[in-house]
Amino acid sequence: MPTSRSKRRRPHVNTGGPVWLFDLDNTLHHASFKIFPAISQAMTQYIIDALQVELEVANRLRADYTQRYGAALLGLTRHHPIDPHDFLKEVHTFPDLASMVRAERGLARLVAALPGRKMVLTNGPEAYARAVLRELSIERLFERVIAIEHMRDRRAWRAKPDASMLRRTMRDAHVPLADAILVEDTRGHLKRYKRLGIKTVWIVGHLPAATQANGTPARQPGAGRPHYVDRRIRSLKSLRLSSRSGRQKCSRLKSMTGP
Structure with a gap:
């Protein structure tokens, strides 16, 4: 008969496959809009x-x-x-959030089609992140939301792109860094985390247009592909795999569509 000292059985965690770490703002939705x-x-x-x-x-x-x-x-x-x-x-509290959220068409279908585990990794607070995900109708697609409150340690608040925070957070989530794919609009975060051995996807479709001092358009903020970026995409549509099975390991970003 079990006693109070009996060890609790740990939940089963799938390992060895891709683990998608999605930034929230300007990644899953167009935060620069409003x-x-x-x-x-x-x-x-x-x-x-x-x-x-x-x-x-x-x-x-x-x-x-x-x-x-x-x-x-x-x-x-x-x-x-x-x-x-x-x-x-x-x-981060907006009574009219519904009118402020804008995302690409078919977002839920695009995210759901990706094989592997999916998490949100955001420097925003959890309540805000979940409110946005609910407006986008995709909250159920993510096994967890890692918000800035969860990035704290005993000494201080932390946030992306803190390296020790990501190591600890991924360890707690049972995610080997080699399996992680970070989808993010901020290049500085991608650059720092590429050094840890994770794969990096730079999404540029929601970046605001830049202008020069004289008002003329500047070089597009999403132009080019830095060496620390494995894939540069404009839309989450580009994350769909070419494999029909949907169970293919995403250990290489070559499996993603298009150069």
Whole structure:
């Protein structure tokens, strides 16, 4: 008869196949359409109110901390006495989220067709990530959402592209790094994580168009393919495999469609 000391049976985890790590914003949906501007505005206002600084200073802190640490939250918690949970909630809550979410047609079908395990890896908070995934009707397709709250360790908050965080997070999810495929719009994250031996897919279809100082179009932000990017795609349609079986291992990104 089992006792309270009996060991719990661990859930079975499939290994050896592809494990898709999807970024959320500008990867699974077009965040630059409305959500990114709203988040930036909300972050700036939060900094103004919390730190009692002018608009110019708040914008500079937001941009600087995002560039230096991967997420503005990390800089704010490191250098200022703010409540991180309150910050995340305030700047990622949108009553009219449904009108702000835009994604490519057939997204659920495209994601569901990919063989292997699927996870979301985002520097956003879990409540926001799940709200967006529900609006996209794809939440059920992911076995877990790894949000910024789950990236913390005992010492500090962490976020992409922190290498130790990814190693620990993948270990906890029983994901060998060699099986992981990161689909991401931010090149800096891809560059850092390529060094860990994971495969990298740079999606560029949602990147905002850049302009020069004189207002003329600049070089497309998604042009070219850096050496640390295994595949460069404009649409998630390009992730469909050429194999009919759908059970083919994705250990090589050559199996993806098109050069």
